[in-house]
Amino acid sequence: MERVTILPKWAPKQHIRITGPVRSDLKTKRLIPRLQPGDIAVLAHEDIDEMAARGLIQAKVSAVVNTRCSITARYPNRGPLLLLQAGIPLLDMTDLGDDERPDLLDFVQDGDPMTILDRSLYVCDRYVGQAEILTKREIVLRTAIAKQNAAKELENFLENTLQHANKEKSFFLGSLPTLKLRTAIEGKHVLVVVRGSTYQADLRTISHYIKEQKPVLIGVDGGADALLQAGFQPDLIIGDMDSISDHALKSGGELIVHAYLDGRAPGWARIQKLGLHAHKYPAPGTSEDIAMLIAHEAGAELIVAVGTHTHMIDFLEKGRRGMASTLLTRLRVGPKLVDAKGVSQLYQQRMSWTALVCVVLASMLPVAVLAAVNPIIRNILRIIYWQMRLAFS
CATH class of the missing domain: 3.20.19.10 (Aconitase, domain 4)
Incomplete structure (x- = not known):
């Protein structure tokens, strides 16, 4: 009020x-x-x-x-x-x-x-x-200036990415930490959901795939809430645990807290406070990268990603000035990864006029059959016909 x-x-x-x-x-x-x-x-x-x-x-x-x-x-x-x-x-x-x-x-x-x-x-x-x-005018003016600055920002972004990639390559190219998960992944499809742009529409678009293939569902932080809102139960929940609801944390999914390489995990205190059990996974990079690596190392047949961060604007809006870990992760995961971000914009189901006419004709067929065999229905249709003629004459 x-x-x-x-x-x-x-x-x-x-x-x-x-x-x-x-x-x-x-x-x-x-x-x-x-x-x-x-x-x-x-x-x-x-x-x-x-x-x-x-x-x-x-x-x-x-x-x-x-x-x-x-x-x-x-x-x-x-x-x-x-x-x-x-x-x-x-x-x-x-x-x-x-x-x-x-x-x-x-x-x-x-x-x-x-x-x-x-x-x-x-x-x-x-x-x-x-x-x-x-005002909209002020925002448009500043956006025009930002586009002029994009080349310099891209140069800085690439330099940062390459510097960090050189520092982090030993982790991503070596033997990764192993977890004893109760969730079976080997030989299955895995869907990794991140709450990024278009994630809601993309989830709706691939809902038939989820129902038919029944992939292992991994929610990255708020991605677990996204899965629950779409009517799906996350099997694994991975992240810093700073942008996920208590409801999602308690939903029954296996929890993995993303930690720093030195073992510190800011999200661990929240898990303990809620009295929940979780694994700890020390690694550089983003939680969505860790989710893909865990699925890959556990033997996933295919990894489908929704809402992930893929380009410079995505990462700058996330507060990251480079994408070293994402680059290295995708190099390691290789052809197993299918990026479904934006798939809703690629495929939007529309009913054609031909299909609409077929639906209308199909719906009229039972009425016509019923009228042919039932004299009461024929009389009702005849009354409606004459009333329509009188109304428009």
Whole structure:
């Protein structure tokens, strides 16, 4: 329910006015599951990515206030435009030149009433600062600049990838850690689901494949929630365990916590707190890479990947400046891997006019047969016919 704030008489002339309770967090992926419709999301997310924007849109927030720059023009990030296209105002806090003023995230609490009046922000009736209202024109201009910067960003990305690949190659080319899994993988198809762009549509598109082939289902962090939402039970859940719900963790899938090479695993404490059993897998790279490697080493016949990160924008939006581990993983897995990301855009089933006519004729055939053998039906159809003639004559 909208909460009204009493504003001072000197408040500037309004262009927009939005009121609602605040929900805030330094990490957007922790914030999104807590959001309620009508909330004002306060976050610290430089270059808002596509998946974060879609999460905010699905949460039906009334506005987004970012204490960082939503689009720096370093690369063409897709999040800000998606928010505006969904009708959600996006505001970036501006520097007031006051070193004593704390960051907005330092003092707002969940549930505090906030009012956005033009460019001015008020929390609990108190003026807290100015913000820039991002427009579609501004985002288009910054995106054009970002595209001009893409060549330099790609050069940096490649250099970072090659440097890390040289450091990590000994792990990916050597003997990998082994796990005693209760989930049988050898000789089977394996589906690895990552909550990346188009993952929902892709899952719907290959749902028949899942039902027919019954592959081993691996959810990578939030990919386990994606499988459950699509009506499938994950067999394995792999990741840092920082973007997955408690419900998914307790769903019965075998758990593997991705750890650093030195054995530290930030997600391990959460597993222990929930009283769950899990394996620990120390490895560099991303959790989706580890999922493919585990499936490959366990003897999977085919590995199908949905929602994985495959290109520079994907990785930059994920906060990674290179893709060394992904490159090395795909070299090791080789032809076993089928990337189904974006398959929904490749194949969209449409009914042709010929098929539609056939369906209509087929549906009329039983009526015609029934009318031919039943005099009551013939009389009813005759009455309808004459009524139609009278109505249109």
